[in-house]
Amino acid sequence: MKKSYRGFLLYAVIILAIIIVSQMFGAMGQTRSVKIDYNTLLQYVEEDRVAAVAILDETLVGLLRETSIAQVDFPARAYDFETTIDKDNFFATVRQIYARKLGKPVDEISEVDFAFDVTYLPQPQTPWFLEFVPFLLMMGLVFVFWILIMRQQSGGGNKVMSFGRSRARVFDPDKNKITFADVAGADEEKEELAEIVDFLRSPKRFTDLGARIPKGVLLV
Incomplete structure (x- = not known):
């Protein structure tokens, strides 16, 4: 069963439960x-x-x-x-x-x-607060319904709530231990990339020698 179908079925069941409970409380007072x-x-x-x-x-x-x-x-x-x-x-x-x-x-x-x-x-001697019990139960059901919707959407089944979220990640040097030495072969390509890394680290040293900022790298 697809996630979207399961989510729709869950919403339908909750809405039906709210309707049934409201009808029951309505019938109690009729x-x-x-x-x-x-x-x-x-x-x-x-x-x-x-x-x-x-x-x-x-x-x-x-x-x-x-x-x-x-x-x-x-x-x-x-x-x-x-x-x-x-x-x-x-x-x-x-x-x-x-x-x-x-x-x-x-x-x-x-x-x-x-x-x-x-x-x-x-x-009638009914305590006044009992009159609010049906209302509070209905509000509780609505709150539970809302929480379930939020969980469903944030869990990946629905991307509506994730729209516009940044995909940026914080760089942690302790978690990124892979270097050029860990890559086998492609010596020429690694050399080209190493030069670009050196340029980014110390651009003034290269610009003093007349070098220009590279616009990209073509790796074959």
């Missing part, structure tokens, strides 16, 4: 529900379709009698509908509905007479 208006809620009450409601401040969520949602899942994980209410107005209207249904005075109607259960939800 519930199966439909937002309805206040009049629709009252219609549900009139038709005795409401099995239970849960109220937190001005938000009401409810469970319908025909639902397939288990009662134990309501309202923590699932509910059928959601709406915004004014609690005083809502319960005043519901008492009027059941006073008419039961043939009793309004002031004698209480929540016990309702055909649905009412639950008052407490304010």
Whole structure:
């Protein structure tokens, strides 16, 4: 398998993992529900379709009698509908509905007479920092993804990051021990090169004798 193909496959797997994790966190915060208006809620009450409601401040969520949602899942994980209410107005209207249904005075109607259960939800006590956990995990995945890309590119599989880098190397005389004496044969060529080296070391000595700077060497 070529390095470029392996690199592409790695990126694809990481991106897919990020998408899956983000979908999982998104699904954790979702519930199966439909937002309805206040009049629709009252219609549900009139038709005795409401099995239970849960109220937190001005938000009401409810469970319908025909639902397939288990009662134990309501309202923590699932509910059928959601709406915004004014609690005083809502319960005043519901008492009027059941006073008419039961043939009793309004002031004698209480929540016990309702055909649905009412639950008052407490304010959530979830520590504030837990809300940032999904975000931090996503940022961690992005950081890991970025590190892997940098390693892949600097490892030679991709030359993008090496563009423009200098190929110069520092000369270390202790690591370069090869001399003309180590080369067998080619005595004439070595002599020519030795003269050029001498010229580069002491150019004034040669220029005083009328020599010119050589433009190159033709080795045959």
